[in-house]
Amino acid sequence: MAVWVFDGTLTGLCSCIFRAFQFREFTVQITANNQAQFDLLGENIYVTANEHHAQRVWQGLQHKLSKQALQQLHYAFLSEKNQAYQHIFNYCIYVFQQQQSVEKNYGQADILAISQWAKQVGREKHRMEAFIRFKKTKEQFYVALIRPDFNVIPIIQRHFKQRYQDQKWLIYDDLRHYGIFYDLDNIHQIEMNTQHIDSNLDNGFQQQFMIALDDDEILYDQLWKDYFHSVNVKERQNLKLHIQYVPKRYWRYLNEKWPT
Structure with a gap:
């Protein structure tokens, strides 16, 4: 499986999503460059952050998702975990491939995972505000x-x-x-x-x-x-x-x- 390495920013992750549709590659491993575990036997690709590509992806998500779902994506991204990055990538691919709204389809593994990551980050947010x-x-x-x-x-x-x-x-x-x-x-x-x-x-x-x-x-x-x-x-x-x-x-x- 190819490993796509991005710079750890939301712009970089959205650029990976854009590239997936550009080259029709949807089964890839996503990792931030500060957490990268390169596959010595596979294909490692560094995806450069592209503001224009990222904006197109985010605007597309704004049309497909509610404000609450977009907030969940943002919170999940702030977890800074490679597992969350992978779920965000898979989730966005899934959302763009569906005609109807799927953000409440918690039977889908990535949608459920995004919700769980968002809850963890939200809990940390509230504790920081309190303590x-x-x-x-x-x-x-x-x-x-x-x-x-x-x-x-x-x-x-x-x-x-x-x-x-x-x-x-x-x-x-x-x-x-x-x-x-x-x-x-x-x-x-x-x-x-x-x-x-x-x-x-x-x-x-x-x-x-x-x-x-x-x-x-x-x-x-x-x-x-x-x-x-x-x-x-x-x-x-x-x-x-x-x-x-x-x-x-x-x-x-x-x-x-x-x-x-």
Whole structure:
């Protein structure tokens, strides 16, 4: 089976779909170049991202699919998993080959898989919106380091822009090495130097910032910890249920979980 390698962008993946119809090749393996596992015995083809081809594919999908189905495709793509890329490719081929709407045909393996990937990414989006905590810097803006399982920054920026319209803030993904900065008017994508340190403690992780934090941040942290512990009723603690709603991998964002 031929292996088609693309650049990891949505434009590149849509270019693969365009090529499939251009050359009538529908049974291929799709992989991003940063995750490529080349077939030494087969045919490996690097598909160059083509904006014009990608636009034609996306416009075609807009005619064939509802807004909800298009959102599911986008969410599945943000999982950054080769399995999801393959399902997206197969799904789009299937959609274009059918005359009627098939987006609700969950008996088809790729349609079901897209729905499942979208749910996982959507769940990560909601948890990031709930658990992200900001810290004030000396430059008088607020910063938060995150390390989500999926690339959710593109789909959480609207939430934070609406919620924090009156202050400057930065959310930085130190796993993917990019972030978004809101300057009270617009959101900008940026890159910067950060360092994220795992504390290797049972109660979670800590964060260390290369950006200088405001002198009062330690006081704010302690005040929040004091409040958290004062309202906590030890006799009613249910750690198993707590972890179900707040998995340990998110504790790195919650300063009440850090050592006092």
